[in-house]
Amino acid sequence: MAWQRISDTDRQVLHDEVAGLPSEQPNDDIESRLFDLTALRLQLALIEADTGDFERHRKRVVELAGLLEEKSNVPAVKEQLGLRAAVQEAQWWEGTNLELLEDLRLRLRGLVRLLERKERTVIYTNFQDEVRDIRDEDVVPMPKMTGAQYEKKVREYLKNHQDHLVIHRLRTNQPLTETDLEGLEQTLSEIGDEDGPRLLNDLLERNGAPSLAWFVRSLVGMDRSAAQEAFAEFLNDRSLSPDQIRFVEMIVDQLTARGVMPPEALYEPPFTRLHHAGPDELFTGKEDVVEAVFQQIETIHEGIQTRAG
Structure with a gap:
């Protein structure tokens, strides 16, 4: 009979198209299942009133969020x-219960797989603990805010308080006093x-910031008018060519958007679009102008290089 003589091709078709049981379902990805495990441990820690375990797993969830x-x-x-947004705030966790944690698990478990692996700084473990003896230890205080949470709050504060006296001075390229820097440091420290x-x-x-x-x-950039004023000498120099003027305008654009700019950036895009060899060739015959431009960039950065205190 034909079924007693199955060819390799027929066998492959049976394997691919027929062999799977109707009840088979594709497995969840490992990231979702590991998140389930974290949520379960959160629930167990809540039931057992284990504040140490609860805080460790809470931090993992906050980091992922x-x-x-x-x-x-x-x-x-x-x-x-x-x-x-809610789970990154301490208030959400103060009144949490098993139902809320289960809702959290169901709503976020399918999202963690979207994170790039290099972004997943959270480490899951599933080791079997071996209890050898029991002794009293001082409770290790757990931080209430993660680094990611803190950075988000700082960025939001700076974005929403650009009229703050010290932030305004930074944006408008005004000199700062030691008192200014210490006050700003205290303000941002209090966020944490x-x-x-x-x-x-x-x-x-x-x-990698050399100073606060x-x-x-x-983050806040420079006020465009302040950047234009700093380079007005070059912008108004009628002896410069259109490309040379555009080069200076691009410096203003970069400072407005980024606030700071290392001198070596002048040899990289977008500046090299005007001349592949950089400002030295673009300003051929005007070496004094190039030197003055570099000096002005250095002057703009003076006063923001050193940490307060």
């Missing part, structure tokens, strides 16, 4: 905007409550 901010253009992530000084220091280190003033200006 913060990372999802960068995926807000994805419709599924956008739908959970309210929940993602008792962990503020440590969180602020970590934030500056993560962003540098970091703040890099």
Whole structure:
């Protein structure tokens, strides 16, 4: 009979098209299942009143919610905007219960897989604990705010308080006093409550900022009028060619958007679109102008290079 002599091709067709059982369902991705595990441990910690375990797993959820901010253009992530924002606030956790945690699990479990693997700084573990003996230990205080939460709050504060005296001075390229810098440092530290000084220091280190003033200006940018005033000598120089004037205008554009600009950026796009060899060739015969431009950039950065205190 034909069924007793199955060819390799027929066997492959049976394997691919027939062999699967009707009850088979595709498995969830590992990220969703690991998030389920974290949610379960949160629920267990809540039931057992284990504040240490609860705080550890809570921080993992908050970290993931913060990372999802960068995926807000994805419709599924956008739908959970309210929940993602809420879980990053301490108030949401103060009155949480098992039902809320289960709702959290169901609504976020399918989103964590959208994160790039390099973004997943959260580490899941599933080790079997071995209890050897029991001894009393001092309780290790857990931070109330993660670095990602703190950075988000700082960025929001700076965005919404550009009329703050010190921030305004930074934007308009006015000199800052030591008192100005110390006041700004205190204001941003207070955003992180008792962990503020440590969180602020970590934030500056993560962003490679040489000072707080540098970091703040890099976020709020420079006022365009202030940047134009700083380079007015070149913008009004009628001896410069249109491309040379455009080069100076691009410096103003960059400072307006970014607040700070290392001199080596003048040898990179978008500046090299005017001349591939950079300002030295673009300003051939006007070496004094190039030197003055570099000096002006250095002058703009003076006063924001050193940390307060």
